[in-house]
Amino acid sequence: MDDKKANITAVIIIIGLIIFIIVARLSLKLSKAFFLIVGADIAVILAVFVCLVIRGRYNHRRKLLEKKLVSEGRELRIEYSFLRKVAGVPIKFRLKELEDATDNFQALLGQGASASVFKGILSDGTAVAVKRINGEEHGEKEFRSEVAAIASVQHVNLVRLLGYCCLPRGPRFLVYEFIPNGSLDHWIFPGKGTKNRPEGCLSWDLRYRVAIDVAKALSYLHHDCRSRILHLDLKPENILLDENYRAIVADFGLSKLMGKDESRVITTIRGTKGYLAPEWLLEHGVSEKCDIYSYGMVLLEMIGGQRNVTLIENGSDKSQRKWQYFPKIARDKLGEGKVIAVVDHRLVEVGAIDERQVKRVVHVALWCIQERAKLRPTMAQVVEMLEGRVPVEEPPDPQMIMVDFLSIDEEESDCHFRPKIAAMGSNVNSCNIPCSSSSSFAMSMLSGR
Numbered sequence: 001m002d003d004k005k006a007n008i009t010a011v012i013i014i015i016g017l018i019i020f021i022i023v024a025r026l027s028l029k030l031s032k033a034f035f036l037i038v039g040a041d042i043a044v045i046l047a048v049f050v051c052l053v054i055r056g057r058y059n060h061r062r063k064l065l066e067k068k069l070v071s072e073g074r075e076l077r078i079e080y081s082f083l084r085k086v087a088g089v090p091i092k093f094r095l096k097e098l099e100d101a102t103d104n105f106q107a108l109l110g111q112g113a114s115a116s117v118f119k120g121i122l123s124d125g126t127a128v129a130v131k132r133i134n135g136e137e138h139g140e141k142e143f144r145s146e147v148a149a150i151a152s153v154q155h156v157n158l159v160r161l162l163g164y165c166c167l168p169r170g171p172r173f174l175v176y177e178f179i180p181n182g183s184l185d186h187w188i189f190p191g192k193g194t195k196n197r198p199e200g201c202l203s204w205d206l207r208y209r210v211a212i213d214v215a216k217a218l219s220y221l222h223h224d225c226r227s228r229i230l231h232l233d234l235k236p237e238n239i240l241l242d243e244n245y246r247a248i249v250a251d252f253g254l255s256k257l258m259g260k261d262e263s264r265v266i267t268t269i270r271g272t273k274g275y276l277a278p279e280w281l282l283e284h285g286v287s288e289k290c291d292i293y294s295y296g297m298v299l300l301e302m303i304g305g306q307r308n309v310t311l312i313e314n315g316s317d318k319s320q321r322k323w324q325y326f327p328k329i330a331r332d333k334l335g336e337g338k339v340i341a342v343v344d345h346r347l348v349e350v351g352a353i354d355e356r357q358v359k360r361v362v363h364v365a366l367w368c369i370q371e372r373a374k375l376r377p378t379m380a381q382v383v384e385m386l387e388g389r390v391p392v393e394e395p396p397d398p399q400m401i402m403v404d405f406l407s408i409d410e411e412e413s414d415c416h417f418r419p420k421i422a423a424m425g426s427n428v429n430s431c432n433i434p435c436s437s438s439s440s441f442a443m444s445m446l447s448g449r
């Protein structure tokens with residue numbers, strides 16, 4: 001019974017008893033029975049008063065207690081979410097919160113193979129990037145991979161997952177810290193500018209620092225986490241730049257966890273053309289060496305300011321098209337001692353490029369893209385080489401026999417590779433495709449970036 005009801009009942013009882021006393025006085029006069037009734041009524045009225053007082057006090061106490069609990073609970077919640085934030089534990093968001101933060105998913109930051117990323121501001125003012133992963137089964141797999149890899153790791157050069165939101169049978173959302181300068185591709189490839197993000201040209205020094213940042217992030221994933229984490233989709237689109245142009249590795253949708261005692265894991269071929277290691281394409285399983293290969297490819301693209309594979313002559317049919325394979329050009333120029341010729345011409349025009357540094361990066365990149373996975377250095381060694389703590393030896397000539405051909409396809413779209421590989425011998429060296437820096441051929445089996 002609530003307070004109002006109890007008070008009304010008490011007043012009704014008291015009025016009833018008073019009326020009863022008046023009626024008894026009129027009908028029984030001042031008889032003994034009347035005094036008995038008056039006594040009993042007064043006792044009941046007193047009892048009702050006492051009950052009301054006790055109830056009032058009890059309610060007052062209860063309200064005080066409730067208030068205290070609510071404020072303590074709120075404090076606890078604030079403390080808890082603060083601790084989660086500090087510890088980097090992702091929190092669960094409601095869809096409404098994300099809709100409000102992104103103004104109903106208005107500002108598109110970028111789009112990949114299976115997700116769209118929108119800018120948002122949380123109610124506490126934190127700028128976020130909300131990744132909406134589409135596709136039911138595939139999306140679920142990607143969501144799980146991404147959470148499993150990134151939720152438990154902390155590194156200055158890895159993107160921070162702030163939270164997530166899952167809807168039954170709906171899209172899944174991942175909430176990341178917002179990285180203001182977007183992805184690296186906009187800063188190294190000309191012609192990548194959009195209305196929201198004009199293109200820029202990263203200086204040589206910043207590119208060099210980005211190379212070290214990414215190497216450190218991968219080294220941490222490969223060597224310093226409880227289980228080895230393979231990124232498996234390293235490319236400029238998945239490297240973000242913060243306000244100081246420091247690199248932040250993002251997009252763990254294709255990542256894999258690998259036991260420290262495992263040397264490779266078997267997984268379906270996915271990823272992006274041009275960055276996939278040959279052993280993966282040959283279905284020999286993946287290891288951290290696949291990331292190292294992709295890293296080498298990214299390094300070359302950073303040096304040259306161009307995609308590793310570019311169409312240079314567009315014939316009417318596939319066989320007449322001519323492609324340029326930048327890793328071969330880099331290797332040849334290095335052999336001729338003209339290492340500056342491989343550097344992004346926009347940087348060369350500005351000048352102030354340390355030739356020894358360029359040589360070192362090209363050497364490291366060529367070590368990383370060796371077809372034989374065993375020859376590739378570890379990411380920890382790459383960091384040491386780039387930081388100049390160990391000398392970089394002359395790399396063996398990478399054969400580049402099939403990888404470049406496997407890298408090429410018709411589409412320029414940003415989609416991931418799905419297994420379409422033609423049956424192919426497992427011996428890389430047995431493939432007799434011509435090997436030149438500019439060749440025409442008809443092999444087309446991978447999808448675009």
Ligand SMILES: Nc1ncnc2c1ncn2[C@@H]1O[C@H](COP(=O)(O)OP(=O)(O)O)[C@@H](O)[C@H]1O
Nearest residue numbers: 110112113114115117129176178179183237251
């Ligand atoms: N945290 C972020 N801050 C700013 N931009 C981001 C962020 N995360 C992603 N983006 C942009 O969105 C694009 C796609 O994001 P990504 O996570 O790679 O999705 P997908 O898995 O579909 O490739 C990126 O290339 C980048 O331009």
Ligand SMILES: [Mg+2]
Nearest residue numbers: 112237238251
């Ligand atoms: Mg991506």
